[in-house]
Amino acid sequence: xxxxxxxxxxxxxxxxxxxxxxxxxxxxxxxxxxxxxxxxxxxxxxxxxxxxxxxxxxxxxxxxxxxxxxxxxxxxxxxxxxxxxxxxxxxxxxxxxxxxxxxxxxxxxxxxxxxxxxxxxxxxxxxxxxxxxxxxxxxxxxxxxxxxxxxxxxxxxxxxxxxxxxxxxxxxxxxxxxxxxxxxxxxxxxxxxxxxxxxxxxxxxxxxxxxxxxxxxxxxxxxxxxxxxxxxxxxxxxxxxxxxxxxxxxxxxxxxxxxxxxxxxxxxxxxxxxxxxxxxxxxxxxxxxxxxxxxxxxxx
Numbered sequence: 001x002x003x004x005x006x007x008x009x010x011x012x013x014x015x016x017x018x019x020x021x022x023x024x025x026x027x028x029x030x031x032x033x034x035x036x037x038x039x040x041x042x043x044x045x046x047x048x049x050x051x052x053x054x055x056x057x058x059x060x061x062x063x064x065x066x067x068x069x070x071x072x073x074x075x076x077x078x079x080x081x082x083x084x085x086x087x088x089x090x091x092x093x094x095x096x097x098x099x100x101x102x103x104x105x106x107x108x109x110x111x112x113x114x115x116x117x118x119x120x121x122x123x124x125x126x127x128x129x130x131x132x133x134x135x136x137x138x139x140x141x142x143x144x145x146x147x148x149x150x151x152x153x154x155x156x157x158x159x160x161x162x163x164x165x166x167x168x169x170x171x172x173x174x175x176x177x178x179x180x181x182x183x184x185x186x187x188x189x190x191x192x193x194x195x196x197x198x199x200x201x202x203x204x205x206x207x208x209x210x211x212x213x214x215x216x217x218x219x220x221x222x223x224x225x226x227x228x229x230x231x232x233x234x235x236x237x238x239x240x241x242x243x244x245x246x247x248x249x250x251x252x253x254x255x256x257x258x259x260x261x262x263x264x265x266x267x268x269x270x271x272x273x274x275x276x277x278x279x280x281x282x283x284x285x286x287x288x289x290x291x292x293x294x295x296x297x298x299x300x
Contacts, residue, residue: 067250068250069228082279084243086274091260093158094260095143109153109154113156116130138153139154142163143159164192164193165209168207181200184198185289185290188219188292189295190293190295190297191294194209195271197284212271213252214266220269224291224292225289226285230242231244233255243279255278256274257272264299266300
C-alpha cells in the first residue's frame with residue numbers, strides 16, 4: 001500500500017470514530033481504556049508490618065529471614081493495643097502416631113516410635129529400642145499425666161520434646177553451652193528446641209519450648225542483639241501476624257504464633273513461641289539485649 005493510501009485510510013478510520021450528538025455537536029466515540037499493566041512484584045520492604053491487600057502477589061518462597069523489616073517507632077496508640085490471645089487448645093500436645101493406630105484408636109500400641117530409646121532412657125526402662133507391653137504402659141502413663149493425646153504409648157516427637165522440657169526446667173544451662181554474662185543473655189538451644197533468659201547464673205525467664213527454622217531456613221547461630229521491637233507486627237510476606245516481635249538478625253525474630261509449636265516442619269527462620277510466652281518475653285527484654293543461638297534443629 002502506498003503512503004498516500006495509508007494516510008487516507010487513517011483519516012477514514014478517525015472520521016468513523018466520530019459521532020454526532022443531538023444539536024450537531026461532534027464528539028469522539030469512547031475509546032477502550034489502555035490495558036492495565038500487571039502488578040509489580042513485591043517491593044524491597046517485604047516485612048513492613050502492614051497487612052497487604054487481598055490481591056497482592058506475595059511469594060511464599062522468598063527467604064524473609066535474610067531481609068530486615070522496615071524499622072520505625074510505633075505510636076503510643078499502636079503500642080497500647082495488645083495482640084489477641086490464642087484460642088483454647090491451640091497449643092495442645094498432640095502426638096504424631098501411625099495413621100492406622102489413630103484410626104483404630106488402640107489403647108496401647110505395639111509399634112516402636114522414632115524416639116523409643118530416648119524415651120526408655122528418660123523413664124528408666126530397659127534401653128533396647130524395642131516396644132514391649134511394659135514399655136507401652138509406662139509411656140502411656142507419662143502421656144496421660146502430661147495431657148499428651150492420643151495417649152497410646154507411642155514414643156513420638158511430642159512425647160520426647162515434653163521430656164526434654166521437663167528435664168531442662170530447673171537448670172537449662174547445666175551443660176554450660178550458653179555463655180554467662182553480667183547482663184541478660186537470651187539463650188536459644190536449637191538442639192532441644194528450648195530458650196530462656198539468664199543473667200549470670202540466674203534464669204530470669206523460661207525455660208520455654210520454641211520452634212526454630214526448618215531445613216533451608218535455619219535460625220542463624222552465634223551472637224546477635226535485639227535491634228527492633230514491634231508489638232503488633234504483621235508479616236506481609238506470609239500474610240500472618242507476628243505478635244510481640246523482637247528482631248535480632250535480619251528478618252529473624254522472637255514472636256508468638258497462633259498454631260502448634262510441635263509440628264514436623266520448623267518456622268521460616270524466626271523463633272516461634274506461644275503468644276503467652278512471647279508476651280512475657282516482651283516484658284523481660286529491651287532493645288540492645290544480647291542473644292546467643294547454638295545447635296541445630298532436629299531434621300535440619
